[in-house]
Amino acid sequence: xxxxxxxxxxxxxxxxxxxxxxxxxxxxxxxxxxxxxxxxxxxxxxxxxxxxxxxxxxxxxxxxxxxxxxxxxxxxxxxxxxxxxxxxxxxxxxxxxxxxxxxxxxxxxxxxxxxxxxxxxxxxxxxxxxxxx
Ligand code: SF4
Ligand code: SF4
Numbered sequence: 001x002x003x004x005x006x007x008x009x010x011x012x013x014x015x016x017x018x019x020x021x022x023x024x025x026x027x028x029x030x031x032x033x034x035x036x037x038x039x040x041x042x043x044x045x046x047x048x049x050x051x052x053x054x055x056x057x058x059x060x061x062x063x064x065x066x067x068x069x070x071x072x073x074x075x076x077x078x079x080x081x082x083x084x085x086x087x088x089x090x091x092x093x094x095x096x097x098x099x100x101x102x103x104x105x106x107x108x109x110x111x112x113x114x115x116x117x118x119x120x121x122x123x124x125x126x127x128x129x130x131x132x133x
Pocket of ligand 2: 051052053056058059092093094095096097
């Protein structure tokens with residue numbers, strides 16, 4: 001398989017208007033791996049492996065392919081691309097995904113959940129602010 005070319009190479013948040021494509025047009029598909037779009041997130045899902053039964057119902061509903069699966073098992077979220085839409089938390093039948101407000105670091109958020117009130121069974125709704133502060 002040929003290596004994918006980053007068609008947006010050289011374009012970043014500090015590019016001037018002359019440095020971007022006409023109209024901000026994104027040429028070609030499959031560029032998301034070159035950009036960390038997860039920093040748009042305003043909420044963060046937190047996976048609780050102890051509750052997870054690896055049913056994989058969350059994996060196909062993620063619109064950003066941010067739930068990695070390997071060997072038939074899911075891993076922790078890809079926070080470089082997760083948008084915090086909370087769909088995964090909505091579909092999880094086992095309360096294995098909570099959602100906290102803000103762009104929480106996954107480990108901090110997990111530690112916070114372990115050390116503070118449990119948020120399972122909240123249907124993926126944001127339940128408290130500043131979880132990662
Ligand atoms: S919150 Fe949304 S984008 Fe993030 S992993 Fe869940 S379904 Fe995917
Ligand atoms: S839906 Fe819930 S229990 Fe099933 S794999 Fe995803 S996190 Fe685990």
